[in-house]
Amino acid sequence: MADVARRAGVSHQTVSRVLNDHPSVRPETKERVLRAIDELAYRRNSSARALVTRRTNTLGVVAFDTTLYGPASTLFGIEQAAREAGYFISIVSLKAITSKSVSEAFDYLADQSVDGLIVIATQRSSAEALTALPGDMPIVAVEGGEAPGRPVVCVDQYAGATAATKHLLDLGHETVWHVSGPLDWLEAEARLDAWRATLEAAAAPVPDVLHGDWSPATGYQAGRQLARRHATHDDVTAVFVANDQMALGLLRAFQEAGIQVPKEVSIVGFDDIPEAAYFPPPLTTVRQDFAAVGRDSIAVLLDRIENGPSDAPRRVVAPATLVVRASTAAPPTN
Amino acid sequence: MADVARRAGVSHQTVSRVLNDHPSVRPETKERVLRAIDELAYRRNSSARALVTRRTNTLGVVAFDTTLYGPASTLFGIEQAAREAGYFISIVSLKAITSKSVSEAFDYLADQSVDGLIVIATQRSSAEALTALPGDMPIVAVEGGEAPGRPVVCVDQYAGATAATKHLLDLGHETVWHVSGPLDWLEAEARLDAWRATLEAAAAPVPDVLHGDWSPATGYQAGRQLARRHATHDDVTAVFVANDQMALGLLRAFQEAGIQVPKEVSIVGFDDIPEAAYFPPPLTTVRQDFAAVGRDSIAVLLDRIENGPSDAPRRVVAPATLVVRASTAAPPTN
DNA sequence: AGAATAGGTGTGAGCGTTAACATATCTCTA
DNA sequence: TAGAGATATGTTAACGCTCACACCTATTCT
Numbered sequence: 001m002a003d004v005a006r007r008a009g010v011s012h013q014t015v016s017r018v019l020n021d022h023p024s025v026r027p028e029t030k031e032r033v034l035r036a037i038d039e040l041a042y043r044r045n046s047s048a049r050a051l052v053t054r055r056t057n058t059l060g061v062v063a064f065d066t067t068l069y070g071p072a073s074t075l076f077g078i079e080q081a082a083r084e085a086g087y088f089i090s091i092v093s094l095k096a097i098t099s100k101s102v103s104e105a106f107d108y109l110a111d112q113s114v115d116g117l118i119v120i121a122t123q124r125s126s127a128e129a130l131t132a133l134p135g136d137m138p139i140v141a142v143e144g145g146e147a148p149g150r151p152v153v154c155v156d157q158y159a160g161a162t163a164a165t166k167h168l169l170d171l172g173h174e175t176v177w178h179v180s181g182p183l184d185w186l187e188a189e190a191r192l193d194a195w196r197a198t199l200e201a202a203a204a205p206v207p208d209v210l211h212g213d214w215s216p217a218t219g220y221q222a223g224r225q226l227a228r229r230h231a232t233h234d235d236v237t238a239v240f241v242a243n244d245q246m247a248l249g250l251l252r253a254f255q256e257a258g259i260q261v262p263k264e265v266s267i268v269g270f271d272d273i274p275e276a277a278y279f280p281p282p283l284t285t286v287r288q289d290f291a292a293v294g295r296d297s298i299a300v301l302l303d304r305i306e307n308g309p310s311d312a313p314r315r316v317v318a319p320a321t322l323v324v325r326a327s328t329a330a331p332p333t334n
Numbered sequence: 335m336a337d338v339a340r341r342a343g344v345s346h347q348t349v350s351r352v353l354n355d356h357p358s359v360r361p362e363t364k365e366r367v368l369r370a371i372d373e374l375a376y377r378r379n380s381s382a383r384a385l386v387t388r389r390t391n392t393l394g395v396v397a398f399d400t401t402l403y404g405p406a407s408t409l410f411g412i413e414q415a416a417r418e419a420g421y422f423i424s425i426v427s428l429k430a431i432t433s434k435s436v437s438e439a440f441d442y443l444a445d446q447s448v449d450g451l452i453v454i455a456t457q458r459s460s461a462e463a464l465t466a467l468p469g470d471m472p473i474v475a476v477e478g479g480e481a482p483g484r485p486v487v488c489v490d491q492y493a494g495a496t497a498a499t500k501h502l503l504d505l506g507h508e509t510v511w512h513v514s515g516p517l518d519w520l521e522a523e524a525r526l527d528a529w530r531a532t533l534e535a536a537a538a539p540v541p542d543v544l545h546g547d548w549s550p551a552t553g554y555q556a557g558r559q560l561a562r563r564h565a566t567h568d569d570v571t572a573v574f575v576a577n578d579q580m581a582l583g584l585l586r587a588f589q590e591a592g593i594q595v596p597k598e599v600s601i602v603g604f605d606d607i608p609e610a611a612y613f614p615p616p617l618t619t620v621r622q623d624f625a626a627v628g629r630d631s632i633a634v635l636l637d638r639i640e641n642g643p644s645d646a647p648r649r650v651v652a653p654a655t656l657v658v659r660a661s662t663a664a665p666p667t668n
Numbered sequence: 669a670g671a672a673t674a675g676g677t678g679t680g681a682g683c684g685t686t687a688a689c690a691t692a693t694c695t696c697t698a
Numbered sequence: 699t700a701g702a703g704a705t706a707t708g709t710t711a712a713c714g715c716t717c718a719c720a721c722c723t724a725t726t727c728t
Contacts, residue, residue, distance in 0.1 A: 001714065011678045016716060024675055046447050047390065048714035050381035052683050058424070058446075066413075072406045079400075079427045088446050090392070090422050093413045112392075112422050113380050216612035245609055252612050275579055278550035278586050280614050335684065345708050350686060358705055382684035386713050 001044065008036040019044055050113070058088040059301065060109030062102060063120045066093045068214070069273045070243075070288070074120055074142060077294020085298055090114060097122075102129035110137065116301045118142055124184045138304035140297050143187060151304065151314035153297040157187050160286040160320030161194035164240050164268040166202075167284070167322055171266065172330045173238035175204040179222040179250065181242040182213045191242050191270060207235075212246045219246025223253025230259055237265055237331040244269040244276045244285055251279060251327075262329035272323055282325035292318040335378065342370035353378055384447070392422040393635065394443035396436060397454045400427045402548070403578075403607045404622070408454055408476060411628020419632055424448060431456075436463035444471065450635045452476055458518045472638035474631050477521060485638065485648040487631040491521050494620040494654030495528035498574050498602040500536075501618070501656055505600065506664045507572035509538040513556040513584065515576040516547050525576050525604065541569075546580045553580025557587025564593055571599055571665040578603040578610045578619055585613060585661075596663035606657055616659035626652035 005012040010029060017025050018033040025033075036042075050056045059082055066072050075091070082089045090112055092105040102119070109117060117137055121127045121144035130141055131148055143154045168176045178195045181188030192209065199206050210225060212218030219241060230236040241247040247269035254261055261267055261281060269276060272287035296316045304310070339346040344367060351359050352367040359367075370376075384390045393416055400406050409425070416423045424446055426439040436453070443451060451471055455461045455478035464475055465482055477488045502510045512529045515522030526543065533540050544559060546552030553575060564570040575581040581603035588595055595601055595615055603610060606621035630650045638644070 012714090013679080013716085014677060017677085020716085024677085026676065029676080043444060045385070045714050046445060047381045047384035048683090049716075051379070051385055051685085051714080052716045054683080056381060066410050067403065067406045069401065072401045076400050076427055079425060080429075083426065083442070088424050090424055091413060092417065093410055095414075108417070110377060111380060216609055220612060245612075248609055249612050252614055255614055275550055275582055275609060278554060278579075278582050280586055280589055346684090347686080347709080348707060351707090354686085358707085360706065363706080379684050382713090383686075384713095385684080385715085386686045388713080 001042070004033065004036045004040055004042050007040065008033045055115055056088075056113045057086065058090050058112065058114045059298075060112070060114035060117045061089055061091045061120070062094065062105045062109070062117065063091060064094045064097050064122060064126070066091075070271060070290070071120060071122070073288075073290035074293055077291045078118060078142075078297060079294070080291070081294045081298035085302060087115075087298070087302075097126040097129070099125060099129040099132060102126050103132065106133050110134075116140070116305045118297050118301060119144070122185055122187060124186060124189075127186065138301060138309070140301045140304070142293060142297050149313065151300045151310075151316070153293055153300055153316045154318065155187075155288040155290075155293060156317045156320050157190035158194040160270065160288070160322070161191040161240070162198050163320070163322040164270065164284075164286055165195045165198040167324065168238040168240065168266055168268060168328065169198070169202050169204060171238070171328060173266065174235065174331070175199060175207060175238070177207050177210070177226060177236060177239045179210045179212050179219060179226075179239060179241045179246055181246075183211070185214075188242055191240075195240055212242070212249075214243050214245060216245045216249035216252075219249025220253050221249070222246065223250035224257070226250070226265075227253055227257035227259055230257070230265065238267075238328075239265060240268045242270055244271045244273045244279075244283060247283055247285070247327075248275075248279055251281075251283075255280070262327050264332055266328040266331070268322075268328060277325065279327070281327050284325045284328040285323055286320050287323050288320050289318045335376070338367065338370045338374055338376045341374065342367045389449055390422075390447045391420065392424050392446065392448045393632075394446070394448035394451045395423055395425045395454070396428065396439045396443070396451065397425060398428045398431050398456060398460070400425075403605055404624070405454060405456070407622075407624035408627055411625045412452060412476075412631060413628070414625070415628045415632040419636060421449075421632070421636075431460040431463070433459060433463040433466060436460050437466065440467050444468075450474070450639045452631050452635060453478070456519055456521060458520060458523075461520065472635060472643070474635040474638070476627060476631050483647065485634045485644075485650070487627055487634060487650045488652065489521075489622040489624075489627060490651045490654050491524035492528040494604065494622070494656070495525040495574070496532050497654070497656040498604065498618075498620055499529045499532040501658065502572040502574065502600055502602060502662065503532070503536050503538060505572075505662060507600065508569065508665070509533060509541060509572070511541050511544070511560060511570055511573045513544045513546050513553060513560075513573060513575045513580055515580075517545070519548075522576055525574075529574055546576070546583075548577050548579060550579045550583040550586075553583025554587050555583070556580065557584035558591070560584070560599075561587055561591035561593055564591070564599065572601075572662075573599060574602045576604055578605045578607045578613075578617060581617055581619070581661075582609075582613055585615075585617075589614070596661050598666055600662040600665070602656075602662060610657075611659065613661070615661050618659045618662040619657055620654050621657050622654050623652045 005015045117139045121141045127144045141152045180192045210222040269283045269285035272285045276283040339349045451473045455475045461478045475486045514526045544556040603617045603619035606619045610617040
């Protein structure tokens, strides 16, 4: 910086002013400084800057299983939004979410002096871990349920699951079965709750819930169970599956059992992964607006960083929309 | 730090020594300092440290379309390995890879003073952009072809594609068709080359190549073309598809055309995405060891950072293994 | 015309850490 | 027991930047 100042014939402070767009620098001087910067390929030292401003311009993100479509998309959205806002993103991708691993991740990122933290708190345990974190760092929970005192940004799981269930009821199905995700996931719980509430509101019977772990394998198992039931009873005509991957497993199990979708049984998934449109048959599912989640979470976090903690607990909800394809139809008329 | 020193009754330098595991500190003193650190919940300022050591302990990663399974998995592997090595990871996820966007990403990360850079250079253009980057920063290319002068870490695409093609030939197929990825992707090119070379080595005819863009949609289109060919000619019995998502599109097209897999036509994919085992039918495919790629790329990069640029251009290759499932069988005997 | 104001620029200090050197204490050997 | 060497600790000076303030020049107002 001293070199630049010398070359431009000004003081280091003026160089600093140019770098920070300070208003009171003569255009001519500014021009001269910029030229010097360019000629010397000068780059300001971010560490020195961070040392004095006490701001690293870096945001930490704690995520879990980022190879799944949902988390990966959320992460992507966050990264885009952060970069647009001029912030760097430092990521910790956890293999398991426990109170311990989350607080380790917190320590790790705090050591890096991040300005704020986004925790993709998909699981109940992580939402709990969140409340245990020191309170002086701005934190936003993404997909977290009620993290007391922390702002939360999430997709409207409830509305999405309601739309899915309602779609099936509206087609004329007596009731809708449900294959849920692991119940320690808040999303799984929200989808389950919405499904049940929608059935109850329609005075439809509420069948037993089948449980999976998001994987196609468990969807397949659930599918086999439902196929057996289909063979003996006659009341399985519609299934709302908590994500697309499990829905794929279900489709496979039904195919093996000779059950036609959607002629005999209708299926709705959740996520709208890129493959969903090419499932056999193309899957009716619920699409989540991950880009909006990314934008909103960054916006809320930056607000917290700049204006300090707000008293009003915020909860920002991104839309989820039903995408109707070929896996749903009216029930068979016996 | 001064507070800690005062509380422990030592100088700030001794505190620094304890923090950096300097050998010559009396255990008793160390104990006292550690207690003071703990009591005051002291955290060393990473910016100040970076300022004087000229090391930020941060690695930059430039990636592209991180919602795809491959890049997301690679990223995950890199993050795990970096954290294990005590480094932070700062990510830039590009929407498009051009020479311009890569060099912008470089500037962005250079402004953050990263100690080194990993570029997931899946596309030819990014591999080229790589060579244009300033030479004073340690850089490792992941999945890049020959980035002159830069070390490269990649999956053995060639061996994987060879195994896939050979598997089909060994089953008795006269030849193997190929649906490639976009040819500006180095992986697509390597898989194509390996496929062609394997056919030629076996003196099998080399059919025209069909082209897709990795998406199920283009796989579907390719599948329709092949289904038409299947109806008129009789020479489509085996297809090697450059990734699993396109293979899904193919399966769908074949199903619509009434072509049975694997009875009439065998299909092999590439990637082994989690869904692949539940495709109709379960897909024979090639699995890539992304964790190894992550580990290796970090290892090579840290080597460069610590020992300076080496004269020997390195190329580290991670294994790809064929996973045989139910989408491949011997050709029909007419 | 003189004073008040605003715009443009320079000076010095300090952010919290580590490196280099200086100093004090201990241990071992001749 | 003296003195060399190792061990343990303290002192001072950077690292490269921004902040607070001081200063100087124009311009405007009374």
